[in-house]
Amino acid sequence: MITNIALVSVWVRDVDESKAFYTDVLGFEVRDDLTLGPDFRWCTVVHPQQPELQLHLTTPTTPLPDYLVEAMQRAQAEGGLPGVGLNVADCQKAFDELSAKGVEFLQEPQQRPYGVEALMRDNSGNWMVLVEPRDYTPEDFAGVDMS
Incomplete structure (x- = not known):
């Protein structure tokens, strides 16, 4: 059966520019970067603390x-x-450091029942959420408006 999640695809506008953003700005490392035909490039990055997830x-x-x-x-x-x-x-x-690197944020850090959250975009416009997690219970969400 399934043992874990190993790969997640992220749609980007330009692989080279996104590879630079994920490595130089976010601190990921290149795992693979292969051209496998005229229309297909296999480029994966990993976080050094979670190299099993590409x-x-x-x-x-x-x-x-x-x-x-x-x-x-x-x-x-x-x-x-x-x-x-x-x-x-x-x-x-993280918000301060990434803002200083020119990252676009849609939402500054805010307290949420599950921790502190900020919403940003990568260089292809993809929404990314940063979360400083904390323990929570379902009761922590009672009456909370997440809009």
């Missing part, structure tokens, strides 16, 4: 049909694609 940085292209590639590219241009959630030890510190 992020596959990929552009919308074949074998997806043209209409889906176009829809994905429109969603990217509008900044409407979800990315990944990242745990941080100190959300305010």
Whole structure:
């Protein structure tokens, strides 16, 4: 049976630019970067503290049909694609450091029932959430408006 999650694909506009963002700005490391044909590049990055989980940085292209590639590219241009959630030890510190590197934030750090959360975009417009987690119970959400 399934033992773990090993790979998550992240749709990006440009693999080289995204590889630089994920490594130089966010601190990930390149695992693989291979060209496997005229229209396919296999580029993965990993976080040094979680090397078993690879992020596959990929552009919308074949074998997806043209209409889906176009829809994905429109969603990217509008900044409407979800990315990944990242745990941080100190959300305010991560916000300050990433802001200083030019990262676009949609939401400054805010207290939530599950911890402190900030919402940012990667360089392809994907939403990414930074969370400084804390223990919580379902009761912590009573009456909470998450909008």
